[in-house]
Amino acid sequence: MAATDEDTPSIEHPLLEPDFLERRLYQLKLAGTAADHHTLVCLPTGLGKTTVSLLVTARRLEEVGGTSLMLAPTKPLVQQHADFYREALQIPDDEIVVFTGDVNPEDRAETWEEATVVMATPQVIENDLVGSRISLADVTHLTFDECHRATGDYAYNYIAERYHADAKKPLVTGMSASPGGDEEAILEVCENLGIEEVEVMTEEDADVSEFTHDTDVEWERIDLPEEVLEIRDALNDVIKDRLEKLKEMGIASSTQPDQSQKELNAMRAELQKLINNDQSEGFEGMSIHAEVMKLRQAVTLVETQSVEAVRRYFDRQRNQARSSGASKASQRLVSDPRVREAMRKAEDFDQLHPKYRKSRMLLAETLGLEDGERVIVFTESRDTAEALTDFLSESFEAKRFVGQGDREGSDGMTQNEQQDVLNDFRAGEFEVLVSTSVAEEGLDVPEVDLVLFYEPVPTAIRSIQRKGRTGRQSEGRVVVLMAEDTRDEAYFWISRRREQEMEDELRELKGMADELEEELDDSQQSLADFDSGAEVKDGGDDPDAVSDSSTGSEGVADPGLQEFTEGVDGDADDVETHEPSAEGEAIEIVADQREMDANIARDLSRREEIDVRLETLEVGDYVCSDRVVVERKSVADFVDSLVGGDRSIFEQVGAMARHYSRPIVIVEGEGLYEQRDIHPNAIRGALSSLAVDFDASVLRTESEERTTELLAVIAGREQETSDREVSVHGEKQSKTLAEQQEYVVSSIAEIGPVTARSLLEEFGTVEAVMIASEEELQEAEGVGQVTAERMREVIGNEYTGQ
Secondary structure, eight states, X not given: OOOOOTTXXXXXXXTBOTTOSBOOHHHHHHHHHHTTSOEEXXXXXXXXXXXXXXXXXXXXXXXXXXXXXXXXXXXXXHHHHHHHHHHHBSXXXXXXXXXXXXXXXXXXXXXXXXXSEEEEXXXXXXXXXXXXXXXXXXXXXXXXXXXXXXXXXXXXXXXXXXXXXXXXXXXXXEEESOXXXXXXXHHHHHHHHTOXXXXXXXXXXXXXXXXXXXXXXXXXXXXXXXXXXXXXXXXXXHHHHHHHHHHHTTSOSOOOTTXXXXXXXXXXXXXXXXXXXXXXXXXXXXXXXXXXXXXXXXXXXXXXXXXXXXXXXXXXXXXXXXXXXXXXXXXXXXXXXXXXHHHHHHHHOOSOOHXXXXXXXXXXXXXXITOOOOEEEEOSOHHHHHHHHHHHTXXXXXXXXXXXXXXXXXXXXXXXXXXXXXXXXXXXXXXXXXXXXXXXXXXXXXXXXXXXXXXXXXXXXXXXXXXXXXXXXXXXXXXXXXXXXXXXXXXXHHHHHHHHHHHHHHHHXXXXXXXXXXXXXXXXXXXXXXXXXXXXXXXXXXXXXXXXXXXXXXXXXXXXXXXXHHOOSSOGGGOOOOOOOOSSOOEEEEEEGGGGGSSHHHHHHTSTTEEEEEEOOSSXXXXXXXXXXXXXXXXXXXXXXXXXXXXXXHHHHHHHHHHOSEEXXXXXXXXXXXXXXXXXXXXXXXXXXXXXXXXXXXXXXXXXXXXXXXXXXXXXXXXXXXXXXXXXXXXXXXXXXXXXXXXXXXXXXGOOHHHHHHHHHHHSSHHHHHXXXXXXXXXXXXXXXXXXXXXXXXXXXXXXXX
């Protein structure tokens, strides 16, 4: 919300900039409830959810002190929130800080202690909590933006659990324009975040309606040319053929290419059962299933995106099939004559795709005939975003807006590039923003004259987020392009049904708020789910608490503003936190930063007796002492490391053995001898080599949970029983003369310790190995022509530096 006009009432507060925030009654009501309870705030996009959080933050900082933390799922959104708070709050800018992965972890730990308001991505805060770099004890307000993400293993859930357990005076605000598709989904979000109250306002509410305008959705049907349909049909023929094979195996019940994702997932589950029962046809079927999924992706691209998009996809498939360790599915895919013919037709197609033509026409109407200023085009595909930007730039000033990270054939954007594009779009430097899903959630792009969906969106949440980009201050236009007789039509009906379900659910949610809160009270049991000692007050006896949850203007007037500006009786000092006490010093485990993809480090950090520290380790995944380092491999990863990959398991364990005297390999999961097409004896040989040649202990666990237990026991024995310290550089011990000689020779062309011993036994000294010819080197056991050539290349070539 921009600065208010002189005649517009503004919100006054000691920590807010004067005349900055327009006084909107619905925001004050929501902030009044959220200041006293852990609250889910549901408000349509563009109506100031962030302002509600800001009002609560200002009140908490003035009344309770401490630190405010706001989490948002993307870096651009985090930066946007920080800019808004710096404008709105009378707090020094350097006390409102941004935490993303671009900030050094050590710098984050130091900055945390001095910050008043922290804006961050959840993954960064999760890492810092797991790594014991920060504490949430003094955080007095935690906001989860786009909180509908709080499902499954998303970082919001872990952070909420730690917050309720660790904070002295916790207060949670969840914000979303679209919290979930049904009551169960909304309850899951509330329970995961420890939310007690639900406040819902829709565009139908009197306080809100004056700030919104109708946004009708128009569906433009597109006829695909015959050449495009021929590509689609050729690919579908191959899908039918592959499904026929799965049907013969008793896995598929139909060979129709338009199988639902649910049906395909069920097939995969059945194939996994065959694999678990040691039936070899399970592996064959899984490979066929993988090929079906690849083909379906190609069909989706040619139907809903463009021929250019499928052309790029085929290029990537060809490159994958040529790479070392390529799957049989990839190789079969690009070698099938029908697929090759589809590839050829895609290469030969030189017409303008009808969706491109329609996009250009709609933009010309909006920006030319109707004197519009800005348009956003959304697409699911990054390839399409790039190609469409190039095409539209021929007629309009257009720029793309995509997420970070690179992949073959499609570069991402850095955070600075994203910010520059948004700033230019706001300033009117260009007319058309072509964006992938990165701009959907809460990102404050300016209101636009047209939002164009390049394809229907099959989820209600994302569709609602996108439509919220228009119709804020004046009537806007939303157009969805839909290719006839394609997956677009299926997504159209799915989208319409789900959006209607969500609208109905939000209306019901308003009418059943009390019932829902009772259900939350029962399930949360005063947040006992989080093992918190905090006694969260319910506000029921507080005479100043906001009790009128109606959304009309009656019943709440200036008292809502008065409550916000003057505070309430009985502040949060009655909240207690019982710090856990532990006997003796905590056990320390250093985990590699890359292990955060698993839940092990998080689970270890939940234990009172263990401190986890995150580092980027040179060797291993977990350090338990100055002599014990652990490499964790899932069964699949272990087998992959034997047959391919950047580094084999032997190289990894060899490096571990050079730094630590007790290297351990944990192989996690079941079915070790049923992976891929590797003979069980080859796996047994690898395990034997690790134990005999590398002096490594090889341990088996069934799951992440069991690995967590094992690591805790190993670290406990090392540090408590053996009184050893943790060192990320390993045990500082002198090597024997033989070990030093083996180390020097094994470093040549990374030949490893086994071959090094063989060479030393053959030649007697390191010097003799160094001056041996290629022919002489090959006389040593285990040294072939390639190894000998590589050794002589390293030893005999002149050093040229960098």
